[in-house]
Structures are given as C-alpha cells and as structure tokens.
Amino acid sequence: MTTEAxxxxxxxxxxxxxxxxxxxxxxxxxxxxxxxxxxxxxxxxHRFTFRTEPRAGFDGVVHCQVLDLEPERLMRWSWAGGTLDSVVTWTLRPEGRGTRLFLRHEGFDPEDPLQRRAQQIMGGGWRSHIMRALEADLAAS
Amino acid sequence: MPDVDVFTALANPARREVLRLLRDGGPHPVAELARRFDMSRPSLSEHLRLLKDAGLVTERRAGRQRLYSLRTEPLRELAGWLAPYERFWQDRLHDLANFLETDDDD
Structure with a gap:
C-alpha cells in the first residue's frame, strides 16, 4: 500500500x-x-500514553512507543488510539535562525471504499503534494 | 451531479498536471495549456472536457480565448477524511509555536 494516501x-x-x-x-x-x-x-x-478528553468513539487515551530517536533531528512514535494504529514522525531541520518542524502522521486505515479508491488512484505523492496545496486553497477560500 | 466522478478525472496524470497548472498559475487560456503538453490539441480538449464534466474546471470565454479555471469544490469530499487529524496537528503546532515564545529555555 502507498503510505502517501x-x-x-x-x-x-x-x-x-x-x-x-x-x-x-x-x-x-x-x-x-x-x-x-x-x-x-x-x-x-519506552511505552507511554497521552491522555485527553474522551470523545465519541475514543476513550481519550493514545498508546505510544518511542520507535526512533535522533537528538535534535528525528523522533518517531507509534500512535494507537480509538481505531487508529499509526505512526507519528517528527523531523527537525535548521532553517535560517530557526527550525522547520515537520510532522508526518501515517497509517490511517483506508477501510472506507471511498478512501481505498482514493488511495489506489492517488498514490505516489499526489495526495501529499497536490492535494495538500489544493486543501490549502480550500482553507483559504 | 457531475457527469464524471472526481476519481476518474484525477486518475490521469495529464489531467492532474492541468489542475496543478491552474492552481499555480491561475486561469489559463487553452492555447497556453496546449503549449505545456506534448499532445494533440484534440487530446487536450478531451481532457479538459472530462475535467469540466467532473466539475474540477470551469470554462469561460474572454474575447477570442477560452479561459480555464480550477474549481475546488469537488475536492472537498476527498479532502475530508483526514482533515480533522490535519487540523488537530496544525493546532498543536500552533500551540507549540506559542509555547516556545513563553518557554525561557534559552
């Protein structure tokens, strides 16, 4: 499966x-x-949990484990909560006098036929690059 | 309802490229789009027609030209499924930015 979608x-x-x-x-x-x-x-x-307010379909607990750690560069967590079994990756990159922080959250379950179809058709970076820009347009409009 | 579903329209790389051009460069006359593709004018017209049928582009006449513009509404449903998570993380990153302003760890 493509993770992009x-x-x-x-x-x-x-x-x-x-x-x-x-x-x-x-x-x-x-x-x-x-x-x-x-x-x-x-x-x-290390295994740890985040705790937040419960909501419909989610008890408010996110079960995590530190999967990867490169000081000041990268950290990866497993992230399981509700129906989600996913991975969160933080990446830090020096930029000018500051830092650009990237967050990638992957492993969403495309069970929904609509989502599965979207994934199949739009794999290979389409969603991540073009869709995101289009979504930004949507958000701005 | 559009005649062509949005997935069919997006399945083709040339059509995605048209959308990208319209997104980055705003409305384009068809002649200008044609210059960006190594395909016959009828083939491009067919792609544009399909995009129009899917509701992803609109066409209007401007003098002697036909101008194509991106229409993002059909993408809303598509954009929807991960949007709540995306908003969650965007909000958290904003909170982080605010937190760092007050964090005296320097």
Whole structure:
C-alpha cells in the first residue's frame, strides 16, 4: 500500500534553534504544555500514553512507543488510539535562525471504499503534494 | 451531479498536471495549456472536457480565448477524511509555536 494516501504531513517554522525545539518535544512537562499530558521519556522502546478528553468513539487515551530517536533531528512514535494504529514522525531541520518542524502522521486505515479508491488512484505523492496545496486553497477560500 | 466522478478525472496524470497548472498559475487560456503538453490539441480538449464534466474546471470565454479555471469544490469530499487529524496537528503546532515564545529555555 502507498503510505502517501493515508498520511498527513504538516510543517511549521519555529524561530528557535533545534535544541530548544527538541526539548519542547522530549521534555515531559514541556510536551504536556502544548500537546497532551503523558508519561513520555526520550528512550527508544519506552511505552507511554497521552491522555485527553474522551470523545465519541475514543476513550481519550493514545498508546505510544518511542520507535526512533535522533537528538535534535528525528523522533518517531507509534500512535494507537480509538481505531487508529499509526505512526507519528517528527523531523527537525535548521532553517535560517530557526527550525522547520515537520510532522508526518501515517497509517490511517483506508477501510472506507471511498478512501481505498482514493488511495489506489492517488498514490505516489499526489495526495501529499497536490492535494495538500489544493486543501490549502480550500482553507483559504 | 457531475457527469464524471472526481476519481476518474484525477486518475490521469495529464489531467492532474492541468489542475496543478491552474492552481499555480491561475486561469489559463487553452492555447497556453496546449503549449505545456506534448499532445494533440484534440487530446487536450478531451481532457479538459472530462475535467469540466467532473466539475474540477470551469470554462469561460474572454474575447477570442477560452479561459480555464480550477474549481475546488469537488475536492472537498476527498479532502475530508483526514482533515480533522490535519487540523488537530496544525493546532498543536500552533500551540507549540506559542509555547516556545513563553518557554525561557534559552
């Protein structure tokens, strides 16, 4: 299966050096301040949970594991909650005086026939590049 | 309802390229689109007709030219399924940006 059609990519420029961004991603208290409370630890293999408000079809608990860690460069978590069994990857890239932070969330389940068809037809980067730009147009209009 | 479903319209790379050109460069006269493709004018016209039938482009006359514009509405449904997650992460990244402004870790 192509991961392109079942993933999200967002990025954000942050006017701070990668070391500071990295700490905001890997320090449990800092992480809680902008994402969710958790028992995270920056150790490969560490299992942790994020806890948020329960909603319909979701008990509010996200079960995660640290899959990969390259200080100030990359961190990958498994991310399972509700019906989701997915992977979240953070990538940091120095840009000017700051950092560009990329988030990739992949492994969405294209069970829905509409989604499966979209994936089949639009694999190979179509969704990630052109669809995203079109979605940005939609958001702006 | 459109005569052609949006998936059929998007399945072809040339048609996707037309959409990309219209997205990046705004409305194009058909002659200008034709210059961007190594295909006969009738073939391009056929692709444009299909895109129009799918509701992905609109055509209007401007003097002697026919201008094609992107129409994004049919993509809404397509864009929909991951949109809540995408919004979630966009919001979190905004929160992170705000948090870093107040974080005295320097």
């Amino acid at each position: 079942t993933s999200i990519e967002v990025d954000q420029y942050l006017p701070h050096r990668p070391a500071k961004v990295w700490r905001a991603l890997t320090d449990r208290d800092r992480l809680a301040a902008w994402l969710m409370p958790s028992d995270f630890a920056p150790i490969v293999g």
